Amino acid sequence: xxxxxxxxxxxxxxxxxxxxxxxxxxxxxxxxxxxxxxxxxxxxxxxxxxxxxxxxxxxxxxxxxxxxxxxxxxxxxxxxxxxxxxxxxxxxxxxxxxxxxxxxxxxxxxxxxxxxxxxxxxxxxxxxxxxxxxxxxxxxxxxxxxxxxxxxxxxxxxxxxxxxxxxxxxxxxxxxxxxxxxxxxxxxxxxxxxxxxxxxxxxxxxxxxxxxxxxxxxxxxxxxxxxxxxxxxxxxxxxxxxxxxxxxxxxxxxxxxxxxxxxxxxxxxxxxxxxxxxxxxxxxxxxxxxxxxxxxxxxxxxxxxxxxxxxxxxxxxxxxxxxxxxxxxxxxxxxxxxxxxxxxxxxxxxxxxxxxx
Amino acid sequence: xxxxxxxxxxxxxxxxxxxxxxxxxxxxxxxxxxxxxxxxxxxxxxxxxxxxxxxxxxxxxxxxxxxxxxxxxxxxxxxxxxxxxxxxxxxxxxxxxxxxxxxxxxxxxxxxxxxxxxxxxxxxxxxxxxxxxxxxxxxxxxxxxxxxxxxxxxxxxxxxxxxxxxxxxxxxxxxxxxxxxxxxxxxxxxxxxxxxxxxxxxxxxxxxxxxxxxxxxxxxxxxxxxxxxxxxxxxxxxxxxxxxxxxxxxxxxxxxxxxxxxxxxxxxxxxxxxxxxxxxxxxxxxxxxxxxxxxxxxxxxxxxxxxxxxxxxxxxxxxxxxxxxxxxxxxxxxxxxxxxxxxxxxxxxxxxxxxxx
Numbered sequence: 133x134x135x136x137x138x139x140x141x142x143x144x145x146x147x148x149x150x151x152x153x154x155x156x157x158x159x160x161x162x163x164x165x166x167x168x169x170x171x172x173x174x175x176x177x178x179x180x181x182x183x184x185x186x187x188x189x190x191x192x193x194x195x196x197x198x199x200x201x202x203x204x205x206x207x208x209x210x211x212x213x214x215x216x217x218x219x220x221x222x223x224x225x226x227x228x229x230x231x232x233x234x235x236x237x238x239x240x241x242x243x244x245x246x247x248x249x250x251x252x253x254x255x256x257x258x259x260x261x262x263x264x265x266x267x268x269x270x271x272x273x274x275x276x277x278x279x280x281x282x283x284x285x286x287x288x289x290x291x292x293x294x295x296x297x298x299x300x301x302x303x304x305x306x307x308x309x310x311x312x313x314x315x316x317x318x319x320x321x322x323x324x325x326x327x328x329x330x331x332x333x334x335x336x337x338x339x340x341x342x343x344x345x346x347x348x349x350x351x352x353x354x355x356x357x358x359x360x361x362x363x364x365x366x367x368x369x370x371x372x373x374x375x376x377x378x379x380x381x382x383x384x385x386x387x388x389x390x391x392x393x394x395x396x397x398x399x400x401x402x403x404x405x406x407x408x409x410x411x412x413x414x415x416x417x418x419x420x421x422x423x424x425x426x427x428x429x430x431x432x433x434x435x436x437x438x439x440x441x442x443x444x445x446x447x448x449x450x451x452x453x454x455x456x457x458x459x460x461x462x463x464x465x466x467x468x469x470x471x472x473x474x475x476x477x478x479x480x481x482x483x484x485x486x487x488x489x
Numbered sequence: 490x491x492x493x494x495x496x497x498x499x500x501x502x503x504x505x506x507x508x509x510x511x512x513x514x515x516x517x518x519x520x521x522x523x524x525x526x527x528x529x530x531x532x533x534x535x536x537x538x539x540x541x542x543x544x545x546x547x548x549x550x551x552x553x554x555x556x557x558x559x560x561x562x563x564x565x566x567x568x569x570x571x572x573x574x575x576x577x578x579x580x581x582x583x584x585x586x587x588x589x590x591x592x593x594x595x596x597x598x599x600x601x602x603x604x605x606x607x608x609x610x611x612x613x614x615x616x617x618x619x620x621x622x623x624x625x626x627x628x629x630x631x632x633x634x635x636x637x638x639x640x641x642x643x644x645x646x647x648x649x650x651x652x653x654x655x656x657x658x659x660x661x662x663x664x665x666x667x668x669x670x671x672x673x674x675x676x677x678x679x680x681x682x683x684x685x686x687x688x689x690x691x692x693x694x695x696x697x698x699x700x701x702x703x704x705x706x707x708x709x710x711x712x713x714x715x716x717x718x719x720x721x722x723x724x725x726x727x728x729x730x731x732x733x734x735x736x737x738x739x740x741x742x743x744x745x746x747x748x749x750x751x752x753x754x755x756x757x758x759x760x761x762x763x764x765x766x767x768x769x770x771x772x773x774x775x776x777x778x779x780x781x782x783x784x785x786x787x788x789x790x791x792x793x794x795x796x797x798x799x800x801x802x803x804x805x806x807x808x809x810x811x812x813x814x815x816x817x818x819x820x821x822x823x824x825x826x827x828x829x830x831x832x833x834x835x836x837x838x839x840x841x842x843x844x845x846x
Binding site: 159166259262263267269274280285300312320 | 516517520521523524527585588589608609612613616617619620623624626627629630631633634635637638640641642651654657658661662663665666668669670672673676677678679688692
């Protein structure tokens with residue numbers, strides 16, 4: 133996709149998000165100023181993202197259209213609405229993830245919870261935080277149900293519509309299953325085996341971030357089951373590589389560039405591939421006491437970084453990323469995908485390989 | 490509705506719930522034992538209700554069918570699915586309400602949060618409670634999205650389908666707006682004026698509990714805008730009267746019969762019509778210190794009961810119930826509703842008047 137095409141895609145997604153939120157803010161106004169305010173703040177926070185997922189979707193739609201030549205295409209408004217739905221689902225998942233993790237900051241700024249908490253500085257701290265996190269639960273519910281309702285109302289041909297609903301259903305189910313594993317690992321209710329951490333990584337992020345956009349684009353162009361199966365597999369592999377790369381960047385990258393809070397992840401005892409590998413080595417006891425400790429400090433984080441590096445966890449994770457990306461390329465070679473669609477996927481591979489933030 | 494018809498209705502709803510949950514438990518099994526277990530426990534807790542809302546819906550559907558004589562009715566499976574959707578939405582709202590209120594008990598038994606918390610007695614208490622309440626957030630998300638997806642997939646004629654989606658959308662929006670008011674009143678972020686408490690009561694419960702079932706039944710029979718407007722108004726009034734009656738029963742009724750925990754409501758500082766009225770009287774200072782206090786005890790609750798009675802709040806609430814039910818009857822007299830539909834509504838009025846649990 134050219135730079136021009138990319139900025140057009142961004143503008144289309146932003147307009148579709150505006151249409152979605154304008155509509156909801158208007159409907160919400162009937163229920164008083166607090167509810168209007170919740171929608172307005174939700175909209176503001178939802179619009180701050182990089183739009184990775186809907187952009188991948190639009191690129192894939194364009195690639196399928198280029199492949200098929202003249203046919204009966206789905207209207208652009210439906211395509212753009214579905215791009216907005218993908219971003220809204222992502223934001224709804226983030227909101228409930230932040231509630232579950234007790235996070236009040238995202239990308240160096242207060243998230244929706246932190247913003248609403250800070251509106252009443254005169255109230256007791258516990259009440260303000262409760263007001264903020266309850267707002268995030270409720271906004272997540274509104275976004276999740278509105279996103280699904282938006283899909284339900286798309287004017288698509290019957291079989292395409294049924295397929296879109298199935299894919300959205302599957303993505304929500306898998307994401308929640310992955311989130312549940314993540315919570316259980318953090319709370320000690322699920323044993324932190326490396327294999328569980330690997331499947332959590334795929335379910336929680338990879339499916340909705342990469343497999344869903346690719347498969348929805350396929351569904352709109354009437355792709356058959358074999359093409360869909362390739363898109364699902366390739367999407368999960370891309371998403372897995374993306375997430376492990378993300379864990380590597382959070383641990384070893386520049387916080388000013390990636391905007392993640394490594395201390396907060398380490399204090400929560402977040403189970404990443406790096407931590408799960410480290411746990412399986414004899415160096416684990418050197419940091420077992422600080423990982424998951426609320427009092428963990430920058431010096432402890434440095435020690436964790438050194439041990440993760442020296443025990444081989446970093447190498448292991450880097451190899452995992454490279455291996456999955458290779459599997460994507462092998463999967464593509466064996467697939468029925470046409471060249472423009474292949475190119476969308478090889479672009480993703482290159483972006484993940486070259487990622488530094 | 491006869492006793493026979495009522496038990497048939499219950500059986501139909503239970504079968505539709507079984508179909509819904511069997512389907513989801515089966516789909517969930519692909520994601521490992523913890524996720525299957527979550528669905529199985531969610532299903533178990535969801536199936537314990539009195540089914541008031543879906544029973545009202547089925548009664549109303551039957552009444553509209555009796556009215557219209559032979560026409561092209563919506564298939565029974567769609568009707569029953571929609572009855573299950575109504576109950577599932579109710580349960581999803583309860584789950585997130587319990588998370589927000591920090592409740593671990595419902596009707597004298599551990600709720601889903603309490604049940605999942607107690608699965609790991611060896612874990613630290615904070616981790617177990619976090620695992621339980623996170624599970625309730627995630628189960629609520631799954632139920633909310635699945636309920637909307639179930640509506641999206643109903644094989645209904647186009648205009649009826651669009652109307653059903655609009656009504657479900659409106660009910661979710663209103664319920665969340667009411668829940669937000671309730672949370673804001675409890676956290677001191679919204680001023681507890683009597684009028685705010687009255688509108689919270691309608692939004693949070695009345696709309697989805699009474700207006701939604703009646704209006705959905707109307708929509709399935711192709712009711713026009715005037716009939717729909719009557720059903721909306723009557724439903725909100727019935728639901729408001731039901732909820733205020735509920736608040737009265739919780740405060741003055743027999744806990745063994747109604748199963749509510751009055752101490753927990755008083756400790757949370759729950760803003761009911763009774764409390765809001767009391768606040769506007771000069772007797773407020775006598776209990777202001779114990780209402781909302783986590784240390785509130787049975788003797789304090791007795792004092793609150795006495796003051797609520799003596800300040801006139803109980804009389805006020807009882808008059809409110811009677812007045813709204815009278816408005817329902819006046820609204821019916823002026824309406825275009827046919828006799829069988831009228832009878833469903835007058836039955837509701839009688840049940841609310843005679844309610845003691």
